[in-house]
Amino acid sequence: MVLPSSLKPCLLLIFLCILNVSTIVNSKPSKEEPVLFGGNFQALYVMGDSLVDSGNNNNLSTSVKSNFAPYGSDFEGGKPTGRFSNGKTIADYIAIYYGLPLAPAYKGLSEEEKNNITTGINYASASCGVFPDTGRRLGECLSLSVQVDLFKQTIDKNLKKNFKTKSELSKHLAGSLFMTAIGINDYVFYYNKTTDPDEFANKLLHDFLMQIKRLHGLGARKFFINNLKPLGCYPNVIATTVPRGSCNDNLNLAVANYNIKLRKSLSHLKKKFSEASFLYSDYFSFMLGLRGPSTNQVSSNLMNSTSPCCPSVYDGGRLTSCKPGSSSCKVPDTHIFFDPFHPTQLANFMYSIACFQQRKICKVA
Numbered sequence: 400m401v402l403p404s405s406l407k408p409c410l411l412l413i414f415l416c417i418l419n420v421s422t423i424v425n426s427k428p429s430k431e432e433p434v435l436f437g438g439n440f441q442a443l444y445v446m447g448d449s450l451v452d453s454g455n456n457n458n459l460s461t462s463v464k465s466n467f468a469p470y471g472s473d474f475e476g477g478k479p480t481g482r483f484s485n486g487k488t489i490a491d492y493i494a495i496y497y498g499l500p501l502a503p504a505y506k507g508l509s510e511e512e513k514n515n516i517t518t519g520i521n522y523a524s525a526s527c528g529v530f531p532d533t534g535r536r537l538g539e540c541l542s543l544s545v546q547v548d549l550f551k552q553t554i555d556k557n558l559k560k561n562f563k564t565k566s567e568l569s570k571h572l573a574g575s576l577f578m579t580a581i582g583i584n585d586y587v588f589y590y591n592k593t594t595d596p597d598e599f600a601n602k603l604l605h606d607f608l609m610q611i612k613r614l615h616g617l618g619a620r621k622f623f624i625n626n627l628k629p630l631g632c633y634p635n636v637i638a639t640t641v642p643r644g645s646c647n648d649n650l651n652l653a654v655a656n657y658n659i660k661l662r663k664s665l666s667h668l669k670k671k672f673s674e675a676s677f678l679y680s681d682y683f684s685f686m687l688g689l690r691g692p693s694t695n696q697v698s699s700n701l702m703n704s705t706s707p708c709c710p711s712v713y714d715g716g717r718l719t720s721c722k723p724g725s726s727s728c729k730v731p732d733t734h735i736f737f738d739p740f741h742p743t744q745l746a747n748f749m750y751s752i753a754c755f756q757q758r759k760i761c762k763v764a
Contacts, residue, residue, distance in 0.1 A: 440576040440621065442519035445502050446546045446701045447580035447625075449525030451490035451739060454481025454504035456525045457689035461538025463526040469709050469727040470737075481507075483525060485708065485731040486744025489682075490521065490578060493623065497576065505549055505589050513557045519575065522546035522554060528584035529607045534658075537587075543610045551617060572618030573674075580625040580682070582607060587630070588652060600657040608664060615672055624764075625680040626658040626664060629687050634707050635739040637713020643703040646690075658683050665764035677764040685750055686742075691737050693757050708734040708743060715739075718757050 437551070457466045464481065465471075471479035473486035481504060482488050485650050491501050503512075506708040513520075524541035526534030529679050534540045541549070554568070558735035562568035579752045587602055611622065630636060630649035631654070640647055658681075665677040713719060721727070721738035731737055732745040743751075754761040 400587050409604070430455065440497050440574060441571050442517060442575040443490070443497065443499050443502050443578060444519050444550060444575060444619075445490045445521040445523050445578045445580075446543060446550070447490070447523035447578070448527055448582075448584055449483045449523075450583075450625075450628075451488050451521065451580045452481065452483060452504070452523040452525045452577070452695060453488065453490065453521040455504060455506040455521065455523060455541060457481040458506035459539040459541070461526065461540055462497070463534070463540070464536050465525070465721075467723040469725065470721070472727075473731065483738065483741040483746055484747065485737050485746055489580070489625075489747045490523070492747060493576075493578060494519070497628075498615050505553075513553065514560050517558070517561050519572065520550075520551050523580070524721060526584060528583070528588070529582050529603055529610070530589065532695050533588050535584050543579075543607065544613075547613050547617075547693050549609050550614070554617060564643050569618055573620040573621070576620045576621045576623055577614055578623040578625070579607075579611070582657070583627045583630055585655070586627070586650075588651060592649075594653075596653040599653070600660055603657060604660050604664060607661075608668070611668070618671075622675065622677045623680065624661070624677060625682045626661055627654050627683060629683050630654055631685065632690055632704075632742060634705060634713060634736050635715065637705060638713065638739075653702075655683060662764065669764055679762050679764045680748070681760040681762075682755060685753055686735075686746075688753075689746060689749065702732075702745075703734045704736075706734070707736040707739045709738050713739065 400435050445453070449497050454466065456464050465483045466479050466481045469480055470485065471477065474482065486532055494501050500518050502519040503516070504521050505520050508516070508520070522541060524546065527535050527540035527542050528534060530542045531542045532543060533542065554572075558568060558571065562571055582603060590599055629651045630645070631650035636650065638649050640668060662679050665679055669675065671679055691704065706720070708731045709721035710719065710725040711728050712726065719739070728734060731743045734743055737743045750760075753759045
């Protein structure tokens with residue numbers, strides 16, 4: 400859903416009033432649509448990084464946290480939850496679309512709460528990735544393999560108490576949606592100018608698919624797979640490009656190479672696991688689309704696509720981020736990015752429109 404370029408920024412608030420969550424809820428696909436768009440899922444299990452972390456890092460020994468203002472200013476109650484945005488994440492909007500509760504952070508749940516939840520849990524952890532050591536220099540985080548380990552614990556210790564027979568448990572798992580959004584931090588921490596892009600992508604994809612196969616072995620059958628974002632167009636990168644604000648095309652090409660391999664691999668997995676379904680979400684193209692028609696020029700988009708809302712004065716420094724006490728913009732929805740690394744709630748909402756209503760970026764593999 401694209402705003403006409405003639406609109407003034409002040410009209411953005413009118414746009415927001417028109418585009419509300421009911422748009423998603425009321426635009427469910429017909430019964431003839433593939434099950435991943437139209438099915439009634441029993442639960443949403445989320446695995447990923449800070450794009451979809453709903454608060455797990457709050458309870459980890461790490462410097463990578465967002466459980467402080469101004470994060471969460473537009474979330475329910477206006478309080479920070481540990482989500483790296485001013486409001487909801489794309490995982491939240493996926494839950495809303497399918498009529499499910501927002502998946503709570505695993506690390507924030509008591510054992511009693513874990514025993515009672517059958518509508519999904521969020522295992523995502525900011526700064527982590529597919530490789531086991533990604534992000535560890537910043538503190539504790541949950542790599543993808545650890546997240547799958549925790550999900551296995553959920554089955555063994557919690558779900559088996561709710562589903563008394565193996566058949567009932569298998570039906571629940573097969574009828575649940577498993578979302579992944581992870582891998583970009585592996586590029587952040589380990590990819591550089593001397594890295595062979597093919598070798599890196601192949602290794603990352605191999606390790607990622609190992610965990611998808613593990614989930615399948617545990618009973619997962621419906622997968623919602625996000626590809627990786629255009630890292631070369633994010634504020635922390637474009638602050639140092641020439642001209643300032645232009646994308647790092649070489650970095651984007653490396654990420655795009657992985658995304659192409661990922662999509663092809665899902666088609667192969669579908670043939671191997673005929674009872675499984677894979678939805679491929681082209682998050683890369685979506686974020687480029689928000690930026691504007693050109694990837695290598697400074698954007699002229701209505702929304703600010705080159706600097707974050709927080710901090711409101713951004714110097715592009717590697718250690719500059721949104722911190723407790725940081726000044727932030729007055730209207731986050733005029734920005735694509737809330738902080739140098741993560742989108743605003745509006746950008747996340749626009750993703751859900753592009754995925755579920757327009758069907759432009761989400762395709763069954």
